[in-house]
Amino acid sequence: MKEFIKKISGVRWVSSLLFLIALFVITGIVNPTFFSYSNIIACFNNSCVFMLLAIGISFTIMTGEIDVSIGAVMGLTAAISGVIAQQNGSWLPMLGWAVLVGAVTGLVNGIGVAVLKVPSLIFTLGTCGVVRGIVYIYTGGRTIENFSGSFTRFGNSTVGNTGIGVFFLMMIVIVAVLAVLLNTRRGKYFLAVGDNIGGAVLVGIPATRVKFFAYILSGIFAGISGIVFASKYGQITIIAGNGYEMSAVAACVLGGISLSGGLGNVIGAAIGGVIMSSISRLLVFLGFSSDYDNTITGVMLIAIVVIDALTQQRAIENARRERLLARAAVSGQ
Amino acid sequence: MHSDGKQKLLVVKGTTKAFGQNRVLKGVDIAVDRGEVLALIGGNGAGKSTLMKIIMGIYQPDGGQIFIDGKEVQMTNPAVALAEGVYMVPQEPMLFPNMNVLENITMGFKESTLSLRNRLVKIMSEIGWKMDLSRKASTLSIAEQTLVEILRGLLRNSKILILDEPTSALTFDEVEAFFKVVRDLKSRGIGIIYITHRLAEVFDIATHVAIMRDGQITLEGPVANFTREMLVQGLLPPDATHEAELKENTTKIDYTHLKPIFELQNLSGYGFQDISLKVYPGEILGIAGVVGAGRTELVSTIFGRDKVLSGKVILDGKDITGKKTRDILEAGIDYVPEDRHLHGLFKISSVAANTTSALLKDSVMGKLLLNKRQENRITDKYISDFRIKTMDREELAGSLSGGNQQKVVISRALSTKPKLVIMDEPTRGIDAAARGDVYSIIHHLREDGVAVLLVSSDMEEIMELCDRTVTVFQGHINGEFSGNEINQDNLTAASFGLVNNE
Structure with missing residues (x-):
């Protein structure tokens, strides 16, 4: 049992899950009306967009890079899905476009970062601008709304009487599949590249290809999140997805994925996504205006990144000092 | 074949x-x-x-x-x-x-x-x-x-x-x-x-x-x-001339009337224990030993980069134990680090900016705006004194050869007119000609009455330059040698922990 506790507490996403539960409990203590099944399940049901974005970007973060173009990609595929939904189109073309837009953006990012070795923040900031521009051109600046009923109804439908959203159920399946895949030896390439790229190359891991693949995955997940966004909210403004990349990064960090790469798990990203999307709801129950949303998220993000950096530095420094002390002590006697 | x-x-x-x-x-x-x-x-x-x-x-x-x-x-x-x-x-x-x-x-x-x-x-x-x-x-x-x-x-x-x-x-x-x-x-x-x-x-x-x-x-x-x-x-390069005669020309130090400028009293820190030594003005004290013996940890702790666990560091009669690096620089110790890329050189700045960067706080360099003429004068002096091979003083320091980069780092250390200069492996990775130049720079320092603490794994370098030498083995000083005792046999034996004098 002790072994089990030790092992489980070493898994980073477990602390994220505990953090999420703590948030729920605190909110419930301050405002007992929060403690209802429908409130809590709604937190999960509404998290699908952030979960998809966070899972996607977690691949690039694991490899030690970043992708800030995902918000724009989401905005574009949401607009495309919206237009298809207006014409009462089916899911298939939406999915096709989402994957295409995501993959192409990912490809461009991959060329820039993995092949041309441009710093990833700068390069993806550039693609972000380009894609955001395409959204304006594509929509002509108009808000896209009045979708066919079935489209929005599906986005908010639940499984039987359980209250569990269809999208959320799909998310659980996706996360489970990815978690298993990432635990295979090839799946671990992402973490290996982020942990020590030089070492990865030396043991024969195709580091460039891995980064490329991470960007394509990041793009595709962002693309798919656009469909979910359109279906859930039924209205796409031209700024849809603006700033979502920051929330996705925050979700990853909250989920225990190290921004310096090499550490983390998609389960953590998914839990982080739930935390990020729940905060505005929790704030309402805590009696804050939703105007505080961004500020509080920002503070939380900074706090966690600082704690993470400090504990890591400390661990490294302590290990170094211990080694040095041991070395000097050998001949002390 | x-x-x-x-x-x-x-x-x-x-x-x-x-x-x-x-x-x-x-x-x-x-x-x-x-x-x-x-x-x-x-x-x-x-x-x-x-x-x-x-x-x-x-x-x-x-x-x-x-x-x-x-x-x-x-x-x-x-x-x-x-x-x-x-x-x-x-x-x-x-x-x-x-x-x-x-x-x-x-x-x-x-x-x-x-x-x-x-x-x-x-x-x-x-x-x-x-x-x-x-x-x-x-x-x-x-x-x-x-x-x-x-x-x-x-x-x-x-x-x-x-x-x-x-x-x-x-x-x-x-x-x-x-x-x-x-x-x-x-x-x-x-x-x-x-x-x-x-x-x-x-x-x-x-x-x-x-x-x-x-x-x-x-x-x-x-x-x-x-x-x-x-x-x-x-x-050795085919035309290598041994600079051993340099040592012959230098005078022996008469220690009887000298007071140490720098002293360590039972200093302990991370990687070394109970280190006591004295350095006199105009003396080059070698710290020999193998890599990993704790020498770099010792000198970087003296320079305020790591915590002192116990003991004292005394410079010119003043206790400077545990002071911050900035205060230690001010007090008159300068440090030429082992890895000039990591801790020494500003690679994408000019030779001039590198040479004078330690003086920026000083009013010599201008009270508010940078006195460019002063910067040029100081840089030119070091370029000619140390024979730094550079196109001009505005060349980027990162584009110089290793030996010349090292000379720039040493110039900077000397520009503050320190009482003690600590050099950690000053000639590692630089060619024979530049090494000769660095050696003559160190000799000049000695003649100017500056004390030098020389950390080196190169036994020949220690033999060539030092008046006295201590050896460090697993974080402890296990031998002290002067004059003729500084030879390959003694140093190697002590560096590997083989000493007879109990």
Whole structure:
């Protein structure tokens, strides 16, 4: 049992899950009306967009890079899905476009970062601008709304009487599949590249290809999140997805994925996504205006990144000092 | 030449490589057979690392061939080299710090984890190594990390192992244990290329030796054919004039009337214990020892970079124990660090900006705006005094050669007119001519009455320069020598912990 506790507490996403539960409990203590099944399940049901974005970007973060173009990609595929939904189109073309837009953006990012070795923040900031521009051109600046009923109804439908959203159920399946895949030896390439790229190359891991693949995955997940966004909210403004990349990064960090790469798990990203999307709801129950949303998220993000950096530095420094002390002590006697 | 060369395990023929105008390899031939350990020695910049990276497929050569078991192989990328049974253990072990030992070793294989694990356990029991496979790599010592790297190679059934200065960060005991491992590997018929800077290791462990200088092999053959002196000759440039006469010209210090300018009293910190020493004005005190003995930790602690655990640091009668680096600079100590790239040079600033950067707080450089004329005057003085080879003072410091970069870093240290200068391996990786210049700079300092604390692993450097020398072994001072006592035998014995004076 002790072994089990030790092992489980070493898994980073477990602390994220505990953090999420703590948030729920605190909110419930301050405002007992929060403690209802429908409130809590709604937190999960509404998290699908952030979960998809966070899972996607977690691949690039694991490899030690970043992708800030995902918000724009989401905005574009949401607009495309919206237009298809207006014409009462089916899911298939939406999915096709989402994957295409995501993959192409990912490809461009991959060329820039993995092949041309441009710093990833700068390069993806550039693609972000380009894609955001395409959204304006594509929509002509108009808000896209009045979708066919079935489209929005599906986005908010639940499984039987359980209250569990269809999208959320799909998310659980996706996360489970990815978690298993990432635990295979090839799946671990992402973490290996982020942990020590030089070492990865030396043991024969195709580091460039891995980064490329991470960007394509990041793009595709962002693309798919656009469909979910359109279906859930039924209205796409031209700024849809603006700033979502920051929330996705925050979700990853909250989920225990190290921004310096090499550490983390998609389960953590998914839990982080739930935390990020729940905060505005929790704030309402805590009696804050939703105007505080961004500020509080920002503070939380900074706090966690600082704690993470400090504990890591400390661990490294302590290990170094211990080694040095041991070395000097050998001949002390 | 190698008429039977085609049958050998690894043959490298006529390899050339240039980076831009810089011809790093000028037609290199080496060969290793099963059960052989080829010691490859040579100074920094001789081209050893480039050659190894070509063998590993990380760089592509401009010309030349590589044969493995007589078959020509195009090493287009590391995966090809790995498949051909070549594995390189880099100088800095390249582990994944966030993964455990097992994951680190099995990363990059296509086999199932279970069968890999079984094979690994078998290999480890065969050679008698014990290691907890579930430990995180970030908790391993450097020696353990090197073992993990070797296990990676063995698990790939590598026939050829390249070990790049594997002992440079190991303690004395670890080196002994490591040599046992190399002997094991040798007896298993593995061919090893062993890169080292330590001549003693060549006779301990190698069967063959090759010396590389300036992109060429200058000497090669079975170790038994050579003496230590012959190897040293092979390393020296053909026109090397020994600067030993410098030492003859310098005067002996009369200690009777001198008061120490700098003193350590029972100083302990991370990596060293109970260090006491005195340095007098105009004296060069050597701190000898092997890498990892705690010397760099000692001097960087004196300079305020790490915590003092106990004891005292006294400069010119004032207690400066545990002060911040800025205050220690102010008090009159300057430090020329071991790694000039990491801790010394501002690479993308000009030579002038580098030289005067330690003076920026000083009003010499202008009260509010930077006094450019003053900057130029100071820089020109050092450029001519130290013979810094630069196009002009505005050239970027990063584009100078290693020796000239080092002179810039020393200039900066001296521009503040310190009472004590600490130099950590001041001539590592710089060529013979620049080394001579650095030596004469140090002699000038001595004549100006500046005290110098010289940390060096190069025994000849210590012998050449120092008035007195202490040796550090595993964090303790275990010997002090002056005058004629400073010789290779005494220093080597003490550095490796063999001292008779109790």
